[in-house]
Amino acid sequence: MTENEPALDSLTALDSKAPPRRAAVIINPAKSGGPALQGAIFRLCETQGWAEPLWLETTVEDPGTGQARQALEAGVDVVIAAGGDGTVRCVAEVLAGTGTPMGLVPLGTGNLLARNLGVDITDPVSACYDAFNGSDQAIDVVKARLNHSDKEQVFLVMAGLGYDAAIMADTVDVLKDRMGWLAYVEAGIRKLPGKPVKAQISVDGGEPVRRRIRSVMIGNCGRIMGGVEIFPDARIDDGVLDLLVLAPRGRLGWLGVVAGIFGRNKNETESVEYFQGKSAEITLEHEQEFQLDGDHLGTGTHLAVTVEPDSLKIRMSI
Template identity: 60%
Template sequence: MATSAAGTRQRVAVIVNPIKKTDVDIRTLVDGICRDEGWDKPLWLETTEEDPGRGMARQALEAGVDLVIAAGGDGTVRCVAAELTGTDTPLGLLPLGTGNLLARNLDIPVDDPAAAISGALTGADRGIDVVHVTLDRALKGDVFLVMAGLGYDAALMGDTNDNLKDRVGWLAYVDAGVRNLPGKPVKSTIRLDGGKEISGYPRSVMGGNCGKIMGGLEIFPGARIDDGLLDIMTMAPKGRLGWLGVVAGLLRRGKGKGASVEYYQCKEAEIFTEIPQDFEVDGDHLGKVSHVAFRVDPSALKVRMPRGEKDPAILTDPEV
């Protein structure tokens, strides 16, 4: 029987995005696995259009649960994680979205809900970095766990058709990506750790906490989610075949003279643009901004991961 330090049965709160369609009855599945593993009956909390998870995470913390499972896409995970950051309550993942990038990076099953739930209840806790984001010097900021972007990639996210995404999944991003290929670069300056500055005309500036996206492609090669560092990537297509150069730069991991893709590492970064640009965090489009500040909070979030060896390109210690 799963018990807490006080000797009582453990309890999980499940924060679920109700608009996510599933092939199985998630509530029945979670209730059954909790019962089989000796956990108490779960606390169920649904997100709303007005509150995509933060308020529910606070309710879960106030209820004193032993684990909070975010059942939804990367947006739900991000909002729940924002409230769990800095606490001792671990985050479990039940992927129900299209991208599920954090789950993919942490080897959490994205197409096997029962395995994901079991892993969340019986897995090991690991600390991962959280990146705090401030937009246009606002007093209140946001966070991301996977990656954020200013420019082309954010315009792509903002222009993705939700109905198409429901029908064809990640291919909807390809459609938006092709439609947003035309466009002019904007003069930008990146300041790393309050010192070194890089100026240029990129189409996109991205910050990465971990590296993999769909299909196992590494956008940020070697970016570890628990190394206390933020990876910065710039994409600057040049000439008529510029985007082919970007693809080649991604495949070469930014190496080579005159690369259209360049990488940097830091603990803090600021991005300034002459003209406001689209901005996104973990796939959520947040509008247009002309100043972004990133700050890494090392090992600030506990995540419950399935036991077993992990990809050493993602975690500094692959043994769990």
């Protein structure tokens, strides 16, 4: 090395100086606090040494998938889903299997994934801080196909058909804004009257069981609104799906549902059955409502689901 040549160590130091990390924030503008939250997140990026975030708003036509693809193309370090469970589901559908982590800023009514993971649902800025500074936790994603469609959709918390999905379809938005998750209770009471439908349920490709059901719920994790543990043994990273079949006989049968879900002796009533597996297929005699993570997806007669273990990274405080 001559006297005028720079030291190799100094060149290495210059080359290794990495650009600041950058996040993408995909936000549902219909949720409250958008402009104020945007300012707070921009300031948080500055104080944490992150670059100015890529700010992407969802639309009715594109509730998050297109924005998530744009974020991936930009090469961001983390994609933050700021909205309700619908926004989270759409973003996760794109990020699953990519290795790019998703952060959660809960702004919805249910915020079911955030609740199940223990993410702060009361302070969006605190949740965003955790998305910048937390650790990555791998969780399962469930792929679903409705009515034999070639198109796969995903869910992270729970899918449902029949009574459960009818509640999601019939919950009044105004009541959701005023009452929060209690609006679903009001809809549930209104939808209690109804007729069962014949169903064939196959788990892991096994012999179908035949039931007259009011609802089938498929859980990736256990807790729903109000802190109710529908699937107390479910874990979001165990590679296993939990199924709940509700088959009450008449109005008094709903007492069996309550006992079967909330009682000590679960799965010991005629009205409630639990199953576990890595995949499931449900075929109905007549059309019923369908929902994925609270998103009403219309009606149909067939649902097929398969778990994809550890396929999505969540950036959070652990």
